[in-house]
Amino acid sequence: MHKKPILFPFILYVLFILSGYSTSSAQGKVDIPNPKLSVYVVDVGMGDAIFLEIPPKDCMLIDAGSWDNYGIDHLLQFLQDFFAESGHEAYQSTIDVVVASHQHKDHIQGMLKVLNKFKVTTYIDNGVGCKFNKSKANKLVKDIEKLLKSKSIKHTQITDQLIESKGKNGVYTDNILDPFASVDVFALAGTPSPVDANENDNSIVLKVKCDSISILLTGDAEEPEEQSIIERLKKDGNIGALDVDVLKAGHHGSNTASSEEFVQLASPSMCVISVGVASESPKTKSFRLPKESVVRRLEQYTSRVLDEEWEAQMFPDKKPKSAKSEKPLIFKSKKGIYFTSSDGTIVFKTDGKKLIAESN
Numbered sequence: 001m002h003k004k005p006i007l008f009p010f011i012l013y014v015l016f017i018l019s020g021y022s023t024s025s026a027q028g029k030v031d032i033p034n035p036k037l038s039v040y041v042v043d044v045g046m047g048d049a050i051f052l053e054i055p056p057k058d059c060m061l062i063d064a065g066s067w068d069n070y071g072i073d074h075l076l077q078f079l080q081d082f083f084a085e086s087g088h089e090a091y092q093s094t095i096d097v098v099v100a101s102h103q104h105k106d107h108i109q110g111m112l113k114v115l116n117k118f119k120v121t122t123y124i125d126n127g128v129g130c131k132f133n134k135s136k137a138n139k140l141v142k143d144i145e146k147l148l149k150s151k152s153i154k155h156t157q158i159t160d161q162l163i164e165s166k167g168k169n170g171v172y173t174d175n176i177l178d179p180f181a182s183v184d185v186f187a188l189a190g191t192p193s194p195v196d197a198n199e200n201d202n203s204i205v206l207k208v209k210c211d212s213i214s215i216l217l218t219g220d221a222e223e224p225e226e227q228s229i230i231e232r233l234k235k236d237g238n239i240g241a242l243d244v245d246v247l248k249a250g251h252h253g254s255n256t257a258s259s260e261e262f263v264q265l266a267s268p269s270m271c272v273i274s275v276g277v278a279s280e281s282p283k284t285k286s287f288r289l290p291k292e293s294v295v296r297r298l299e300q301y302t303s304r305v306l307d308e309e310w311e312a313q314m315f316p317d318k319k320p321k322s323a324k325s326e327k328p329l330i331f332k333s334k335k336g337i338y339f340t341s342s343d344g345t346i347v348f349k350t351d352g353k354k355l356i357a358e359s360n
């Protein structure tokens with residue numbers, strides 16, 4: 001799946017219209033010809049890389065990681081193809097904002113290549129950087145910081161303290177994080193103080209909003225960080241900020257993330273899990289993601305009603321490590337839930353009113 005070239009346009013899968021949640025397997029009959037925002041969850045295998053196309057000339061990349069080289073290659077090819085595409089000249093091979101949700105390799109492994117190959121205006125991370133002793137990515141983080149400096153790329157951080165002191169109603173934005181005219185980008189979480197010993201819970205969590213459509217990008221935030229977002233928003237009387245149309249499920253569909261309350265409050269119409277195919281990567285195999293319980297939970301709170309059959313294919317060659325382990329699955333077809341492992345790169349397009357999901 002990963003090795004396929006990126007082809008534009010993708011095959012149309014579904015249509016979701018706010019007025020009445022109408023769905024369609026329109027097979028190319030329905031499209032959003034002039035989207036104001038397209039969010040590509042790039043198939044990088046086990047890792048995250050999410051690209052926001054904001055016409056006519058802006059774009060943003062959240063994470064550039066994978067445990068596997070082919071995932072990084074796939075991301076670089078995706079970006080190269082995007083910028084080379086006819087009609088994309090105005091983007092000038094420049095990524096306006098790059099965000100590293102946190103400092104794990106499956107989120108930043110490809111950053112040096114991205115920063116070397118494309119122009120980047122601003123780089124935002126969680127500020128943990130080399131100060132975090134337990135980070136296995138220390139050398140990589142140092143190299144990224146050095147490269148940012150040498151290229152004079154603006155480098156800023158998002159922390160919970162920033163959100164609490166300078167944010168409004170539990171969410172934060174400024175024109176470094178969001179220099180865009182037609183979309184709004186908000187931070188719902190950054191690094192807590194003190195820094196969490198679990199780097200996943202230092203993830204920058206972003207909400208991207210285009211008029212009435214919104215998508216939540218959770219990095220690898222696990223339940224403690226989800227709870228802290230909920231508490232902050234409740235305290236500030238803004239729990240509705242969690243209500244979104246698309247949820248990028250946290251931590252690759254792990255059962256340490258996507259807690260029931262969080263998913264229920266998000267009540268997305270569609271979900272996406274960025275995860276690898278186990279047969280292609282030892283790392284992916286050892287992580288055994290996504291967890292079935294998480295997929296079932298997402299399914300339960302994902303509102304889009306579909307009549308499609310879905311099937312789950314167990315890995316025949318792998319037995320659970322213990323009785324408690326859940327079997328990893330490759331999920332095919334969907335109930336509004338997409339998997340990069342089976343769907344490849346997925347794009348959510350919106351004009352601010354309608355939302356469609358397509359995959360290649």
Ligand SMILES: [Zn+2]
Pocket residue numbers: 047048104106107220251252
């Ligand atoms: Zn991860």
